[in-house]
Amino acid sequence: MTAPAGVVDRRRSRWVGALIGIGVMAAVDEIVFHQMLAWHHFYDRGTPEIALLSDGLLHAAELVVLVAGIFLVADLARRSALSRVGLSSGTLLGAGAFQVFDGVVHHKVLRVHQVRYDVDLLPYDVAWILAGVLLMAAGVLVGRRGRREARIP
Amino acid sequence: MTTRIVAWAPSAALAAMLLAPYLAALRLRPATLRPHPPWRTAAWVCGATLAAAAVSPVVTALAHNDHRAHMAQHLVLGMYAPVALVAGVPLALALGSTPAHVGRRMSHVLRSRLARCATHPVTGAVLSVGALFALYLTPLYALSHAHPALGWAVLVHFLLAGYLFAWSIAGADPAPHRPAFATRLAVLVVAAGAHAYLAKTLFARATEDGGLHHGSLAEAARWMYYGGDGAEILLATLLFAAWYRQRDPVRGMAARAGVSHP
Numbered sequence: 001m002t003a004p005a006g007v008v009d010r011r012r013s014r015w016v017g018a019l020i021g022i023g024v025m026a027a028v029d030e031i032v033f034h035q036m037l038a039w040h041h042f043y044d045r046g047t048p049e050i051a052l053l054s055d056g057l058l059h060a061a062e063l064v065v066l067v068a069g070i071f072l073v074a075d076l077a078r079r080s081a082l083s084r085v086g087l088s089s090g091t092l093l094g095a096g097a098f099q100v101f102d103g104v105v106h107h108k109v110l111r112v113h114q115v116r117y118d119v120d121l122l123p124y125d126v127a128w129i130l131a132g133v134l135l136m137a138a139g140v141l142v143g144r145r146g147r148r149e150a151r152i153p
Numbered sequence: 154m155t156t157r158i159v160a161w162a163p164s165a166a167l168a169a170m171l172l173a174p175y176l177a178a179l180r181l182r183p184a185t186l187r188p189h190p191p192w193r194t195a196a197w198v199c200g201a202t203l204a205a206a207a208v209s210p211v212v213t214a215l216a217h218n219d220h221r222a223h224m225a226q227h228l229v230l231g232m233y234a235p236v237a238l239v240a241g242v243p244l245a246l247a248l249g250s251t252p253a254h255v256g257r258r259m260s261h262v263l264r265s266r267l268a269r270c271a272t273h274p275v276t277g278a279v280l281s282v283g284a285l286f287a288l289y290l291t292p293l294y295a296l297s298h299a300h301p302a303l304g305w306a307v308l309v310h311f312l313l314a315g316y317l318f319a320w321s322i323a324g325a326d327p328a329p330h331r332p333a334f335a336t337r338l339a340v341l342v343v344a345a346g347a348h349a350y351l352a353k354t355l356f357a358r359a360t361e362d363g364g365l366h367h368g369s370l371a372e373a374a375r376w377m378y379y380g381g382d383g384a385e386i387l388l389a390t391l392l393f394a395a396w397y398r399q400r401d402p403v404r405g406m407a408a409r410a411g412v413s414h415p
Contacts, residue, residue, distance in 0.1 A: 043356050052357075056350035060342045063382060067389040071397050079402070 010086035013076060014143070017090025018097070020069035021139075025095040026062035029102060085146025092139030099132030160210035163305075167208060171201035175243060178250040186249050197241025204234035204312060217298070220373035228376065230308055231281060232384035235315035236323075240391060244326035264329045274332060274340035277318030282344045284314060285351055318344070323391035334396060341392070345385040352378035 043052075076082040103125060175197050182189060206212065207229040215222035248256045262268055270276060288294050288307065297304045320326070322337050331337075356374035 043353050043360070052353050053346075053350050056348075056353065057342065057346035059349050059382075060345035060385060063345070063385050064338065064342050064389045067386060067393055071393040075397060075400055 007081060008083045009076065009079075009081040010083035010146075012081065013083040013086030014090035014093075016069060016072040016076065017087040017092075018094030019065050019072070019090075020087075021091040021094025021096070022098045023062050023066035023069055024091070025098040026058070026102075027066065029099075030059070030062075083146075085142065089139045089143035089146060092135050092142060094139075096132045096135030096137075096139060099135060100129055101132075103129040103132060157210075164205040164209045168201055168205040171204065171238070172198065175201075175241070175246065178243075178246045181250040182246070183249070189246055189249070193241050193246075196237045197243065200234045200237030200239075200241060203229050203237060207234065208308060220369045221376060224373040224376045224380070226308075227311060228380035228384070231311035231315040232319075232380065233387075234312065235319040236384060236387045236391070238316055239319040239324050242324070242326045244324075244328070248327065260327075260329065269330050272317065272321050272328070274318070274321040274337050277314070277321040278340055278344040278347075281311070281314040281318040282347050282351075284310060285348065289351065289355055319388060323388045323395070325391070325395050334392070337392060338389075341385065341388055345381060348381040348385075349378055352381060 073082065073087070175194075179189060179194065207226050212222065212226050216226045217223075244259075248259065251259075263272075288297070293307075297307045321332075322341050324331075352374050355377065356371055359370035359374055
């Protein structure tokens with residue numbers, strides 16, 4: 001289940017990081033694009049019912065995930081099992097994966113909302129999904145560097 | 154003067170009903186037991202104050218003419234007051250302050266099949282969030298505005314259902330047969346998701362025809378959406394705080410040995 005106290009648990013740290021990355025990215029999306037830039041709105045006319053429902057569930061899950069992340073990190077730290085490399089690479093991977101999911105599934109498949117309205121969407125969609133891919137790549141790189149460092153005696 | 158006293162009666166009665174037994178139990182708590190955590194008492198007092206304020210004539214009068222005030226009343230009575238009251242662990246306090254045979258009777262009642270079904274998170278979710286669907290998507294909302302008795306019944310229902318839901322999700326009182334942590338977390342997410350979905354649906358309805366006549370309705374729906382978030386975060390925090398306490402390598406062992414740490 002969990003490693004004994006005092007043993008760094010990188011796998012668990014990475015998973016916890018991924019959770020936090022997903023939650024943070026979802027919250028950033030909501031706060032920056034919905035509230036501050038108002039690019040897409042609280043509700044878009046013509047939103048299908050199923051999209052409203054998935055949106056509600058995702059929103060609820062995102063908040064719980066953020067709270068969970070805080071307590072999971074606290075728990076790992078208390079047992080001295082927190083791997084900083086695992087946590088940061090996991091966070092980047094989670095944030096990137098969410099961004100890609102949001103760009104592909106939410107914007108294009110379910111069409112909950114678009115990134116922006118009354119403009120050519122292609123550059124925005126590409127930027128959105130590319131940003132996610134870059135974040136994931138960064139997560140992989142951080143994880144690799146951490147592995148190399150760990151091998152240095 | 155008399156009318157004013159009558160108007161404040163529900164608030165006063167509610168505050169007295171919630172505070173008197175709790176404070177009495179605190180006084181009666183045997184010195185041999187660990188002291189009741191002060192923050193729990195503060196949470197209970199806070200919840201009682203919120204609930205009493207929500208049914209005060211000031212708020213009720215506002216709620217009658219403005220959908221936003223009605224929504225604020227609902228948020229406080231159905232979510233925030235219950236969460237604060239649940240954090241006060243009244244059952245744990247009662248068990249410590251009453252004679253053993255009363256405690257045995259209480260746990261016997263709690264163990265019954267009926268109590269088990271009634272206190273399941275799904276029951277709480279259906280009674281609180283499900284009732285919101287019934288209220289806002291049927292003529293019930295208009296009726297509750299037209300008939301004061303029905304209006305009061307709705308308010309009482311939301312306080313009780315809200316308490317039941319919050320307790321079933323994040324209650325820290327001793328309870329036989331509490332469902333697994335994962336079950337409670339899943340029900341919380343689904344219930345909060347349904348709540349957010351209803352809020353957006355109401356917002357959509359209010360803004361369908363330009364939203365000019367329904368400015369306060371749309372605004373109320375927005376309050377419902379974000380107000381629900383706050384309550385969900387609080388419940389999740391209480392739930393994870395309990396999880397964190399029981400994972401403590403030191404205290405966790407004591408807890409598993411049957412010594413409770415509320």
